Amino acid sequence: MTDPDPLAAPAAVRRLVVLRHGTAVGAAASDHERDLTEQGRAEAAGVGRWLRAEGHLPDAALVSDARRTRRTWEEVAAAGDLLDVPVEHAPALYSAGPESALDLVRATDTGVGTLLVVGHNPTVASLAHLLHDGRGSERAALRMAQGYPPAAVTVLAVPVAWRDLAWGLARLVDFRPPRP
Template identity: 40%
Template sequence: MSVDTPRRIVLLRHAKADWNEASDHERPLAERGRVDAPVAGRRLAETGIGFDLALCSTAVRTRETWKLAVHALPQRPRTVYEDRLYEASLGELIALVNETSDEVSNLLVIGHNPGMHGLADALAGGAEGEVLSRMNRTGFPTSAFAVLAFNGSWKSVEHGVARLVDFWTPHA
């Protein structure tokens, strides 16, 4: 694949988690999260994006979100459970994206806030219509996702390289 290949990165925040006595990493989904995750999966399927790779945080709530969302996709992408997504800084998230093979055209990242919102905002050098202001106004709630498009190598991903083309939340 050429490094000028059009690529998309979709950033999905985990569904609503329960607040229980477990450690933060072990928090499961709340009832609302178990309802919203499959809805997010159906909406991801409606985008028509065929994901080549999904990077998912190892936290319980992200794994449960992915398990419930992936069933709606027409094809399950290769999934890598990545410890480094949990509590990752913006720089760490960009470094993870930079490690993606150029054989991948469409990447899905299932992670946490403030990282997902921060990464979407940092990468978006432009946006379709009012989608960027809508994303920033809503604050990237649970089960939300952002779709960013760019041309080039994954190694070239940096601030402002992409265009925010879609932003979806389950409770608009």
């Protein structure tokens, strides 16, 4: 039996969009309170415009509760005309490792077709790399292998229910390095 091709049946495929927050200031009262720089806000707005242009529109957003991730989401939502997308600010995502972040994704409501996760490195890079099944866009894989800088975003096709998502089950659709 062959593996199901998640790109062959787009209507049945979920999408996971994994985004690292935009460029942040170097210091604040605490790491949790670090905000975005002007460049970081422009990068996040660029992601929002790109998501809209490419049709990777989230039905829900899971966002770390740190200031820089919340601000990244605000800029993405405003530029991508995504202000009506339900957002959950998850304190657990701030310090989550890849396995904990995956657990948060697995808890996504079954009605969500596309989930956007906004988090921190190294967790978001690890999440994207570990979920990738080694197939899909070779160009995206090469770009993702070169690093996961602030405002980098990965789009993965998920052929299973959120609760069943596991390492190596998602097809790499696209990777966008940061740019305004």
